[in-house]
Amino acid sequence: MSKLTADELYRRTSDGAYALALRLAGNPADAWDLAQDALARAVRALPDFRGDSDPRTWVYRIVVNAWKNRAASSGERARRASEPLDDEGRPELAANDPPVDAGLERSEEARAVRAAVAALEPEDRACLQLREFDGMSYEEIAAALEAPVGTVKSRLHRARLALAKALEGMR
Amino acid sequence: MNCDEEALTEYLDGELDAARKDALERHLAACRSCQALLGRLKLGSAAFRAHAFVAPRPARAVRETKGRELKTILAVLAFSVVVLILVGTAFKPQLSGVVNQIMGAISGAASTIGAGN
Numbered sequence: 001m002s003k004l005t006a007d008e009l010y011r012r013t014s015d016g017a018y019a020l021a022l023r024l025a026g027n028p029a030d031a032w033d034l035a036q037d038a039l040a041r042a043v044r045a046l047p048d049f050r051g052d053s054d055p056r057t058w059v060y061r062i063v064v065n066a067w068k069n070r071a072a073s074s075g076e077r078a079r080r081a082s083e084p085l086d087d088e089g090r091p092e093l094a095a096n097d098p099p100v101d102a103g104l105e106r107s108e109e110a111r112a113v114r115a116a117v118a119a120l121e122p123e124d125r126a127c128l129q130l131r132e133f134d135g136m137s138y139e140e141i142a143a144a145l146e147a148p149v150g151t152v153k154s155r156l157h158r159a160r161l162a163l164a165k166a167l168e169g170m171r
Numbered sequence: 172m173n174c175d176e177e178a179l180t181e182y183l184d185g186e187l188d189a190a191r192k193d194a195l196e197r198h199l200a201a202c203r204s205c206q207a208l209l210g211r212l213k214l215g216s217a218a219f220r221a222h223a224f225v226a227p228r229p230a231r232a233v234r235e236t237k238g239r240e241l242k243t244i245l246a247v248l249a250f251s252v253v254v255l256i257l258v259g260t261a262f263k264p265q266l267s268g269v270v271n272q273i274m275g276a277i278s279g280a281a282s283t284i285g286a287g288n
Contacts, residue, residue: 018225019225022225023225109218109222110221113218113221113222113223114223116218117223128219128223129225131184132219133220133224133225137186138181138184153180153186156180157212159215160180160211160212160215161211161212161215163215163216163218163219164211164212164214164218168211168214
């Protein structure tokens, strides 16, 4: 297999690294720093990357380790991120979205979901991100987050039920 | 089989092998509680997909273009300053004359105003 270039690595992993960092850090400014830091480390370590695994899993693991290091040094991990992701994460419009007159109800629903997402444990948010948007298998998520597969399953289960509860509370 | 809540999450994610999938589907057909729980898991999943989308960062190409634009603007500004200094130096005698004329006019006007008082 040909060696991965820094450019190719960046193209394939930077958006995902940022999205994962946002789920872990809980706010865009820290997420930006975290993703930049992790990508810089990945590029420096690129000559040692064997290339027989998915570069996303490798880079995401670097993101997670960088986040753990920061959290451990600042004591930040003890507190739950409380800032909602607000305008940073706008939903993509789907073809079967409701008409405009349902906009108010939809925005209330969006606020409720984002608040519920912000209240999740960072690792739970990360699991959801990797599953729902990156389409990773439990094994890949476990490798990226350095957690057992059973833990990944439990986190996904708990996180989805928390989001469902937030929506059910509105009805 | 008995109710296995987390197996429903695995089912939703396509993580069950064929045998476990068959067993779960047979159980689901008869268990209203698990049917309801599966519905809630699907709702949670759909909610995250619909409302927790993360806009990608600006592409590196865009940021590089912006960086190039900034460099161009700074280069034009630096060039303009150099040109202004050169022009100022070249026309210094004439500029001195113009400045003296203006100063003279101001002094004259001031004297006129003083005489009027």
